[in-house]
Amino acid sequence: MLFPIVFIGFSAQVVFGATIYVSPTGLDTAAGTITAPLKSIQSAIDKAVAGDTIYLRAGTYSPTTNIQIKKSGTASALYTLSAYSTEKVIIDGEGLPYTPADLDASLPSASRGILHIQGASYWKLYGIELINGPYGIYAVDSSYNTYEKLVTRDNYETGFQLQGASAHNTVLYLDSYGNRDPRKNGESADGLGFKEGTGAGNLIKGARLWNNVDDGLDLWEFKTGIEIQDTISWGNGFNRWGFTDFGGDGNGFKLGGGDAADIGAANHIVNNSIAFLNAAKGFTDNSQTGNFVLTRNTAWNNGDSGFKMATAVSTLTSNIAALNTNSQVSLSGTQTQSGNSWNIGGTWNNATFKSVDSSSVTGARASSGKIVGSDFLLPVSGAALGATTYW
Template structure:
C-alpha cells in the first residue's frame, strides 16, 4: 500500500492471503480522487491473520497500537470493498480516519473487534458490514465487538445495513465516542454468549451500546429502523449516556435484559414508535426521557402471537446481489398493523 496514490484502484484477485505482517495504510486519497482497495470483479478475497503474532496475545496482554488490525488505517479518502477479514487482531482498525467508505466487508472470527473506528475520525460510511464470531481471549470477552466506534470524536459517521452477531461482547459499541453517530437499517443478535468457554467470562452482551464511559459523555446518537434480538443483555442500552439519543422505529425481541434501556435519570433520550416483543423487560425509562407511541405506551404485552413472524431466517439469510440486507417483510411486524418497529 506504500505505493498507492490518489485515484489508484487496487484490485485483489480471489484467494486466501495469510498475513505475516498487517496491511498498514497511511497515504490518503483526496475527495476527487479516492484510493480504492477491493476484490477483483466480486471474487472471494480472504485476508487471514492467524500467523500474526498479535493474534495470539495472551490473557492480560495488550496489543501494540501499530499491530491492531489486519488492515491498520491512519488515512482518509479510501474505498475498501468486498474483503473478508478473519483470525486477525481486529479485522479493520481505523484511527484518525476521515471520509472513507467501507462497503461489503465481512469481519469474523477475529481476536478483537471485527471493525473498530476511533480517534479523530469524521465522515466515514460503514455499509453492509457482516461482523460475527469475534472474540478476545486476552480479556475473556470484555472487548471484542462486532463494530466499535469508540474512544474518539468526529461528525458524520454513518452505519447502514450492518449485521452484527454472535460476538463475545456487544454487537455495536459507542463507548466514549463524543460525536453523534447515525446507525440505521442494522441488525444485532446473539451477542454476549460464552461460546468459547472462557473461564472468567466478561462479555457484556448488548445488541446496541449507545455510549458509555466514566463519566459517560452526553451524545445524541441516532438509531433508526434497526433490530436487536436474542442478546445476552439488553437489546438497546444508553449505557449511562445522558445525551439526546434518538431511537425511532426499532424492534427488540427475546433479549435476556431490557429491550430499550434508557434509564439515566437525567437523560434526554427520545424514544418513538419502537417495538419490544418478549424481552425480559420491555423498557426502562429515566425521568428525563421522552417515550411516545412505543409498543409499551401506555401499557401492553407483546409476544410471538402479536407479530407476523419471529423466524429470523429471512433477515439472517444471504444478502442481495448488490450487498443489501435480504428482505424480511414479516419479521417482527405487528399483526395489528400498528406503526411501530422496524421494517425490512
C-alpha cells in the first residue's frame, strides 16, 4: 500500500494568516513588514502564530545560536517558513557551537541542527539552504510537516535528520551533499537520516543525496515503514576530507540497522530510485526486519552488492543490478522475485543502457524541483525495468 503524498500549498497561509518578513539587513525592533523586516529568524518564529507565513529575504543569515522551532500549527492553520519568491536564502551555521565538535566528543541534543525542530507539527519549510551546521535540520517528535526544495550541504553531521515519534512528514526535492562528521571520522554523517524513531506515513520523494561521508539515506533503527520514491543516491562513503581511522559506510540506501532489541520490523517501500558509484552497497536492509517492497530501482557501479537483502522478507520486482563490484544481488532466499535483471539473465553492462551519462540527474533541477528527465540507465530494449527519471 502506498502512503498518500501530502502537499501543503502557500495560498491558504497568505489568505488566513499574517505575513512576517525577515532580512539579513533588517532590525529586530522593526515591524516585520516587507519594507521594515526583522533581522532574526528566531524573532520571527517567536512572534508567529499558527497560520502565519514567515518569508526570508535573499542573503546569508549567520546565527550564533541555533534556531528553535517548538510550537505547532494545525491542519487548517499551518506555519510556513519560506524563502521569499525565488530569492536565494542561506543559513550558515559556522558560528554555532559544535561546528565541529571535537573528535570523540558528545553533541548535546539541544545543539543539534541549524534548525532544531522539536515537538513541532504542521509546519512547511520551503526553499532554504542550510550549511556548516551541527546537522542542517534536526527534527524530533514532530509530525505532519512538509520540507520542500531544501538544500542541506557541508554540515558537520547529517544534513537532514528526523527521529523520535514523527509521523506523516514529507521530504520533497531535498538536495543533501558534502555532509561529514569530524568528531566521528565519518562514522555517521549521512545525507538524509530517519533514525531511532517510529511514525507511520513518512514519505521521501525526489531527493538527491551525494558525496556524504557515510550513507546517502540511512534508516537506522526507524521501526515504522517509510516510502521512498524517485530518489537518487551517489558517491557516498568516500574519505574526501582526509579523516584518520575512516569510518564511513558508503551505502546508497541503508534501509535499517541497529541492535537486535532496537530494530523492529519496518515495512519500507522503495520505488523508482537509483544508487550508483557509492563506496559500498546500492540498497541494503542492513539487518532490518520487515516486509520490504522494492519496485523498478537501479543499482549500478556500486562498490559492493547492488541489492543485499539478508533479513527483510522482501518483494523485488523489475529492478536492475549491473556492474556492481562484489555481486549484483545477495539475497537470503526469503525474497519474492520477478522480472528483475538477475531473473531475466543475459549480459548487463554499459552497452545495455541508452545512456550512462549522469549529468542530467546530477545537474540543476527543473524549476518545478523535479530531477531533469534523461535516458540515464534506461535499458536499450525499452523494457519497463529499473528506475526512470521521466516522472
